[in-house]
Amino acid sequence: MKKVQLILAVLSLSALSACSSMRSSSDYDPAANFGDIKTFAWVEPQTQENSYHLDGLMDQRVRAAVDKQLAQKGLKLTNAETADVLVNYLTKVDKKINVDTFNTNYGYNPYGYGYNPYGYGYGWGMSRAMNTQTTVREYEVGTLILDMIDRASGRLIWRGTVTDTIRNENTPDERVGIVNEAVSSMLMDYPPKIEAK
Numbered sequence: 001m002k003k004v005q006l007i008l009a010v011l012s013l014s015a016l017s018a019c020s021s022m023r024s025s026s027d028y029d030p031a032a033n034f035g036d037i038k039t040f041a042w043v044e045p046q047t048q049e050n051s052y053h054l055d056g057l058m059d060q061r062v063r064a065a066v067d068k069q070l071a072q073k074g075l076k077l078t079n080a081e082t083a084d085v086l087v088n089y090l091t092k093v094d095k096k097i098n099v100d101t102f103n104t105n106y107g108y109n110p111y112g113y114g115y116n117p118y119g120y121g122y123g124w125g126m127s128r129a130m131n132t133q134t135t136v137r138e139y140e141v142g143t144l145i146l147d148m149i150d151r152a153s154g155r156l157i158w159r160g161t162v163t164d165t166i167r168n169e170n171t172p173d174e175r176v177g178i179v180n181e182a183v184s185s186m187l188m189d190y191p192p193k194i195e196a197k
Contacts, residue, residue: 024162024185026192032150032157034191039076040148041083061176062089065183066146073190085157086149093166094141101134140166144182160186 028034042063066087067077080086141163148158162182170178 022162022164022182022185024160024182024188026158026160026186026189028159028192029155029157030194032155034158034194037075037084037148037191039078039083040070040085040087041078041080041151043080043086043088043149057172058175058179061179062144062183065180066187068180069183069187073187080151083151086151087146088149089144089146091145092143094143095138096141098137099134100137101132103132142166144186146183146186158190158192160190162186 066089070087071077075085142165143161143163146160147156149155150157162185164178164182
């Protein structure tokens with residue numbers, strides 16, 4: 001019985017980790033000329049009701065990762081008065097529930113579906129007993145949203161989003177790695193490739 005429970009625990013953890021992979025996407029204004037964007041500056045985002053405030057260390061990690069990625073794409077960090085685009089980010093955390101139900105066979109019923117001493121009706125045989133076990137796990141999914149606003153027009157021209165399961169047991173070095181991976185994934189398709197009309 002302990003072996004069955006161990007197998008169930010491993011399977012449920014595998015299922016949870018399978019659904020917790022990092023996912024990213026982006027959207028943009030096709031009328032924006034991304035080839036002309038050479039500089040950016042950070043601005044404070046407007047406070048939203050459902051946004052989650054990062055602590056100082058995580059804020060530094062996110063900003064450093066964005067600075068690095070944009071620098072690799074040829075953008076230079078400057079001040080908000082002269083930058084081509086203004087950059088800000090927001091985060092949110094959603095609680096999710098993962099429900100797994102496993103059907104396990106264990107033990108045997110020596111009488112099959114019914115014992116008939118006269119040899120007719122239900123047949124003889126060995127049937128397996130069925131056990132169903134359900135595990136419910138609550139976990140949190142964090143979302144990081146990065147916006148780029150055209151400074152001259154004040155128009156949102158690009159938005160990137162990345163989501164992943166929050167794992168609080170990570171070390172500081174692991175958190176830096178996760179943030180870098182998340183920002184890199186989100187900015188992978190920046191600048192967008194706009195087809196000529």
